[in-house]
Amino acid sequence: MTIGAPESSPEPSPAPPPAPPGADDAVRARTPGWVPWVVTPLVVLMLGAALDAVDLVAPEVSGGAAARFVPPDGQRSVATDAAGIQIVTEHTRSIGMEGIFAAPSTIAASVLGSLGETEVREAQWWRASTVNDRGERGADLFRLSSDGVTQVASWGGPIGFVFEPAIVLLPPEVQPGDTWSSTGSALPGGVLVYTAEFAALRADGPFTDFDEGREIPLTGGCIGVESTVRIEDVDGGLSTTLEESTVWCPGRGAVWSSGTIDDRPAGRAELRPGALAPLGGPATVAASFGALLDPSSRLLPGRTLPIAITDPFFGASDVTGQYPVAPAATADGRLVVVNDRGDDVQVLALGRAQARLAWFGHPGGTVVAVGTAGDLVVATTARRQVVAYDATGRRLWNWAADELVLAAPVAVPAGDSGTDDIVVAARSGTVTRLDARTGTPRWSQSLGADARAEVVVVDDLVLVADERERLTALDAATGAVVWRDEPGLVVELAAAGGTSGLVVAMLESGEIVALERVSGDERWSTGYTGLARGVLVVDDAVVALTDEAVVAIEAESGEVRWRGAGGQALVGESTSSVVTIVRAADVELRATVDGAVIDAHPIDEGSISASRSVLAVGAALVVLESDGVLRRWELR
Numbered sequence: 001m002t003i004g005a006p007e008s009s010p011e012p013s014p015a016p017p018p019a020p021p022g023a024d025d026a027v028r029a030r031t032p033g034w035v036p037w038v039v040t041p042l043v044v045l046m047l048g049a050a051l052d053a054v055d056l057v058a059p060e061v062s063g064g065a066a067a068r069f070v071p072p073d074g075q076r077s078v079a080t081d082a083a084g085i086q087i088v089t090e091h092t093r094s095i096g097m098e099g100i101f102a103a104p105s106t107i108a109a110s111v112l113g114s115l116g117e118t119e120v121r122e123a124q125w126w127r128a129s130t131v132n133d134r135g136e137r138g139a140d141l142f143r144l145s146s147d148g149v150t151q152v153a154s155w156g157g158p159i160g161f162v163f164e165p166a167i168v169l170l171p172p173e174v175q176p177g178d179t180w181s182s183t184g185s186a187l188p189g190g191v192l193v194y195t196a197e198f199a200a201l202r203a204d205g206p207f208t209d210f211d212e213g214r215e216i217p218l219t220g221g222c223i224g225v226e227s228t229v230r231i232e233d234v235d236g237g238l239s240t241t242l243e244e245s246t247v248w249c250p251g252r253g254a255v256w257s258s259g260t261i262d263d264r265p266a267g268r269a270e271l272r273p274g275a276l277a278p279l280g281g282p283a284t285v286a287a288s289f290g291a292l293l294d295p296s297s298r299l300l301p302g303r304t305l306p307i308a309i310t311d312p313f314f315g316a317s318d319v320t321g322q323y324p325v326a327p328a329a330t331a332d333g334r335l336v337v338v339n340d341r342g343d344d345v346q347v348l349a350l351g352r353a354q355a356r357l358a359w360f361g362h363p364g365g366t367v368v369a370v371g372t373a374g375d376l377v378v379a380t381t382a383r384r385q386v387v388a389y390d391a392t393g394r395r396l397w398n399w400a401a402d403e404l405v406l407a408a409p410v411a412v413p414a415g416d417s418g419t420d421d422i423v424v425a426a427r428s429g430t431v432t433r434l435d436a437r438t439g440t441p442r443w444s445q446s447l448g449a450d451a452r453a454e455v456v457v458v459d460d461l462v463l464v465a466d467e468r469e470r471l472t473a474l475d476a477a478t479g480a481v482v483w484r485d486e487p488g489l490v491v492e493l494a495a496a497g498g499t500s501g502l503v504v505a506m507l508e509s510g511e512i513v514a515l516e517r518v519s520g521d522e523r524w525s526t527g528y529t530g531l532a533r534g535v536l537v538v539d540d541a542v543v544a545l546t547d548e549a550v551v552a553i554e555a556e557s558g559e560v561r562w563r564g565a566g567g568q569a570l571v572g573e574s575t576s577s578v579v580t581i582v583r584a585a586d587v588e589l590r591a592t593v594d595g596a597v598i599d600a601h602p603i604d605e606g607s608i609s610a611s612r613s614v615l616a617v618g619a620a621l622v623v624l625e626s627d628g629v630l631r632r633w634e635l636r
Contacts, residue, residue, distance in 0.1 A: 062124045063144030064172025068221070069248040070126050070142075070149060074364015074383070076395045077253065078276065079268040082210045085132050087268065088276065088394045090362045091253070092127040098341045099125030103141055104314035107153045110162045110188045128253070129362060130156075133279055135392040137359060148172040160313040161186045167196050167229070170248065176202045176223065186231050196229045203247045207256040209269040216256050216269055222249040242266070275397035275438040278375060278390035289616035289635070290573030290580075295591050297578060298599045298636045299621070302587065305355040305630045307348065319357070321628050326613050328370045328377075328408060332391070333618025334358060336377050338367045340628070345370060345379045347393065348630075350617060355630055359393030368404060373411035373436050374420035380405035386424055388439060397439035403428035410455045412462065412476050423476075425451040425464050431474060433462070443479030447472055456503075458495035458517065463503060465490035471505060473520060483520030487513045492544075496537035496574045502555055504542050506532040512544055514558065524558030534570035539577045541592045545570040550581055552592055562595030569614035571621060580621055582614045587621065587633060601633065 061067045071077065073093040080086050092102070097120060100108040112120055124144040131137045138156035142149060143166055150166035167182045178200040186192035201224040207216045225246045232239035244259030244266070258267035307319040321340030328336040335348040335355065344362050348355040366382040375391045386399045386409065403426040411420040412433060421442065422434045429447035434440065449466035456463040461482060462474040469489050473482040489508040496502050501517035506528065512535070514523045530548030542553040545567055552561040565583070572579035578598065581588045589599040603623070611626040621633040 063149050066148040066170035066172050066174050067144050068250045071253045078271045078273055080210055081268045082265055084211055087130050087132045089128050089130045092362045094125045096121045104155055104311045105317035106314045107162050114164050131393050155311050155314055158312055162188055174200050176200050192231055192233055194231045198225055198227045200225055207247055219249045222247055278396055279392050287619040289619050289621055290576050292619055292635055293576045293578035295598055299601055299633045300636055302601055302631045302633045305632055307355045309357045322626050323624055325367055327624055328372050329615055329617040330372050335617050336370050342366045361389045361393055363387035368406055369408045371409035373422045376436055378409040378422055399434055399439040401426045402430050407454050410457050412457045423455055423462050425455050429466055431464050445474055445479040453490045453493055456493050456495050459497040485520045491532040492535045494535045494537050502537050504535050504537055506535050526558055530566055536570055536572045537574055538572045539592050543579050564595055571616055
């Protein structure tokens, strides 16, 4: 089908959706194609979310009536292009400086210089971040303003753009029959310039995808836009022209487009799938730091790793800021963090001299916790959502919990399927095992009280503590209660497998209680002093750490084996005979058999922050300060 000509009557009577009143032109489906880097949908503000009050309240939205076409914050959309490549898009809406600081520093500086600090602080932004099934990433930054919906910048591909003034994609009161245009620079300094012409038309389908001819469903109030965008250098030696027909639908952005880039077919069509299948996994599974430790282990001197975002066109940008959420580690040795604004999940590849952003995801709202399960990165949000990403950063699925999930999601073996599942414990006390491939619950069990502390999975049990001073062991396969004990309020929890294994809890009352893993019967208990920092069941001992002392206890009898100075964090594995203790000023390796210090390294006291996270990432120990300083110790 082709683009329709204007109808004979310039003012037809109002029609039902999808044709809005006053339509005098029509966009009709034509040859499919795909537009990878230019004009895409656009706009507005990130809706604030707080952990204690998660109802979302939005300020007045800029952009006029055109703002209705912009997807809400955190929405995922999926499309295919003419070549059959699948593109997953996450939409971010924000206000103020955070909107531009997510972009490469060249773009942020250009926009700040153009608009000025005052205007940027009040600006409403929309970012559309894409990743395709080849792992190729890109992003477009849009603004909602009195000009309507405008495109400000594009990055992530072999060439990027900063449009000054921004390209007007949709005027504030856009109606079929309207025409408009923009001209300006496409890179700082006017190295590239652009001209853009647009015409709004009525959206008359059907519009189909590019694989099977399936019709794209149109919601009421959709509008069509025909555009020609030309970008060239100032000398006119290089030129690229995009001619495109696009259909925008309220709350969904651009759902269909078809056209050409320099006479090559281009376009995309929205799909509406449920869960997506993950694409592959990590190339390698990293060796485990804890499992590699033995009495002969020694650490290399620690390195402080700068964190950088590298763009193929704009180059590297240093990352600074705070990290508000406890990090996690992936199977292939990457570090999972949450950005300083608390709304993006970031996965960092750790090199010898630098940490590089591998990918980021925007699950929507404030991120509360992150965890990993096999190849997946899983985030929980203040909107009570559990969101999963595959190893390339494609969002696979969302699942709605009945309350906030404050504890990090935990992996549980899925048995014959070969894929780890995920267990989450909502604050309400509802514990749920999710199919990692689809996000579908396999079972759900209520504790009858609010959950507290972290979830621990050992062998075929899921261990969860609650605010009624109980510790419950659930069958990992069915969710049935295996046993329940009432030791007290649990602060730290650990367990070791096997029929003679232990479950060990540090209690708020100052006690350490050891329970039989199989039955929940108490084996022994003892006291501790100070603030609990961590507990491990390692080799044939229990090692407990407080800010005042570290103590090793015989797993069988409960007798104290040795004591040492306290610290901030404890790292180790059940099969290891060595534990790692991190203090304010040093990192120490200790043998569990006698407490002998087998290696120690200082930490620069001048850069100690208010808090820090410590974890094993691959074959290295990582310390992440809350002020953004990242340190890494490798084994010799």
